Amino acid sequence: MTQQPVDYAAYLARQLAVQQFNVASYRLGDEQVWVKKANTPHGMARYRVLGALATLFGLPVLIPVPNLGGHTAIATEVQRLRDLAARGLRVPTVLASQEDGFIMRHLGRPAEQTxxxxxxxxxxxxxxxxAVLRLWLQGLRAIELVHNxxxxxxxxxxxxxxxCPDGVVGYIDFEDDPTAVLPLPLCHGRDALCYAHSTAIYLRQCGALEDARPLWAQWLQARGPALQEVMDQTMHRMRFARHLPQSRKLGRDVQRVRAAYDLLRP
Incomplete structure (x- = not known):
């Protein structure tokens, strides 16, 4: 018996009317989907403060990219997912959308976490x-693919x-668009800093940080002068981080910043 095609738009409208959480997963026949609904709009005050601090310290790469929430965030994420998919990048497929939410296909196999x-x-x-370096390099190359x-x-x-189940790295969470606020080289520098901030601490914990530094330098050297200039200026401005403790004495976030600095410093 031939399975009838799913009317994703109609399904989305029904689920948005009853869904309690901002994001929820469902099974539709032999596929798994996610429905994301608009949350409460966010204010701009905190972004203005962060932007002023980034300017004060001469770190334009850290100028915050506003996530305004609400219908704006939904429209931004749908647009970004479709744009990235059109570029051949592995992102969830948008199946249908409306002003207050959208439905997308799960990147993995049904009922299996990715x-x-x-x-x-x-x-x-x-x-x-x-083992850690192998995974870390896979993420770095996935970011390179996006930049290319x-x-x-x-x-x-x-x-x-x-x-993903086939080993390819996919990308999620696109409620903001850095290119609407920053020139592309700064966006690329922002990507590098985010990735280093979230991974360098594990490189240090397993004793791989020193081995990762020349790999990072080779990656940066191949990216071209625009990104190199952004990173050189950023690391010069962040040289205060060399005085931060490597231990958790001042908290996990400070420890992450120190590890990221030690990874990326020239």
Whole structure:
């Protein structure tokens, strides 16, 4: 018996009317989908403060990219997912959308979780430097692939990179668009900083940080002068980080910043 095609738009409209959570997963026949609904709009006050601090310290790469929430965030994410898919990048397929939400296909197999690269890297720490470096390099190359397509991610933390069942790294979470606020080289620098901030601490924990530094330098050297200039200026402005403790004495976030600086410093 031939399965009838799913009317995704009608299904989306029904689920948005009753769905309690902002994001929820469902089974539709032999596929798994996610429905994302608009949340409460966000204010701009905190972004203005962060933007002023980034300007004060001469770090334009850290100028915040506003996520306004609500219908704006839905429209942004739908547009970004479709744009990235058109560039041949592995992102969830948007099946239908409306002003207050959209439905997308799961990147993995139905009923199976697609692990984030961040979780995989952390879990690989006990296995030693080789295992962690292999995963870390896979994420770095996945970011390179995005940059080579003339675009950027939204928040390139390792938690927003996922490993699909075929081993390809996919990308999720696109509620903001850095290219609407920053020139592309700064967007690429922002991606690099986000990835380093979310992974360098695990490189240090397994003893792989020093091995990763020349790999990062080779990656950056191949990216061209625009990104190199952004990173040189950023690391010069961030040289205060060399005085931060490597321990958790001042908290996990400070420890992450120090590890990222030690990874990326010239």
């Amino acid at each position: 692990p984030s690269l961040g979780n995989e890297i952390e879990a690989a720490v006990p296995a030693g430097p080789e 397509q003339g675009t950027c991610l939204s928040q390139a933390f390792a938690r927003n990179l996922v490993r």
